[in-house]
Amino acid sequence: MKSRSESLIRLKKFQVDEKRRQVAQIEMMVNDFERMASELDQQIDIEHTKTGISDIAHFAYSTFAKAALSRRDNLLASAADMRGKLEAAQDALAEALEDLKKVELLDQREHQREAAEQLKVEQSEYDEIGRLRYRGQ
Numbered sequence: 001m002k003s004r005s006e007s008l009i010r011l012k013k014f015q016v017d018e019k020r021r022q023v024a025q026i027e028m029m030v031n032d033f034e035r036m037a038s039e040l041d042q043q044i045d046i047e048h049t050k051t052g053i054s055d056i057a058h059f060a061y062s063t064f065a066k067a068a069l070s071r072r073d074n075l076l077a078s079a080a081d082m083r084g085k086l087e088a089a090q091d092a093l094a095e096a097l098e099d100l101k102k103v104e105l106l107d108q109r110e111h112q113r114e115a116a117e118q119l120k121v122e123q124s125e126y127d128e129i130g131r132l133r134y135r136g137q
Contacts, residue, residue, distance in 0.1 A: 012100040019093035033079035040072040
């Protein structure tokens, strides 16, 4: 039974580690998307300053700025989508941690139960030794 509970604990720990990796990876992706969008914002501002035109509807608006705006919007949409996935991954991590704690508590209770049974056996052996010594006197 020990090896079964130990392997279950190992499995749960592996699942928790995997969920943590997923959360970290998604967080990194969100941060990268937001950083790239910020860099595009800076490039767009530079282009607006350089051309003197910041009105998107203007006929001479920079094609580079239009393309950068489009890329920035796509990155921000991707970041928003990934934030939703991040929440789901964080929920899955919390659930996996809860499962691990449950398994560890069950294992701990089993160990305590085994220790209590061992103490009972030892105490009954000591009681028997005591009875035999008392009768022998």
